[in-house]
Amino acid sequence: GESVGLHLPTLSVQEGDNSIINCAYSNSASDYFIWYKQESGKGPQFIIDIRSNMDKRQGQRVTVLLNKTVKHLSLQIAATQPGDSAVYFCAENTGGFKTIFGAGTRLFVKA
């Protein structure tokens, strides 16, 4: 069945270092992937997305990599800042309306 899972439930990084958050998915039919950031007490906030016809997409300080061969998605955050501390969710969509979320990775940024 469909599932989106994360390799690590928590990640702790030093301020200024780069962060890498990983995600595995199992539905090869998924063609749209999204990373969301959720701060405590708030709703998920869109970070970046990527379609299955791409391997890499860059935003401001963030990069998403998609490896369809091994069904792996990663989010890279450059020069991690305290404000990046949050829970990060990957999500997949098979072209319809239903977005399937993973369990989340909590990112701690140490000053």
Added chain:
Amino acid sequence: NAGVMQNPRHLVRRRGQEARLRCSPMKGHSHVYWYRQLPEEGLKFMVYLQKENIIDESGMPKERFSAEFPKEGPSILRIQQVVRGDSAAYFCASSPGPGGEYEQYFGPGTRLTVT
């Protein structure tokens, strides 16, 4: 340019009472989605609505839960005869089109506590 609005932000109900959660989509958005989130877990899809239509409610429990998105006014998620297991954060999202093609914008959520 207001984002997705949800109210109330916090709702406390006793077992057996009804809970009504409201969601106003972003301006220009006609597609609304409801999700439920338990502590330390991801969001689980519940229902997808367009104006006056339920498109898919496959994630919604068959009993006690209902949703609507009337022609005028906010979308409503209604939980009748609440039980402790209904305690969760309920998030609404909206998009200008179906979720597979368009980014969903999330509201701040309603945190329901059933005592």
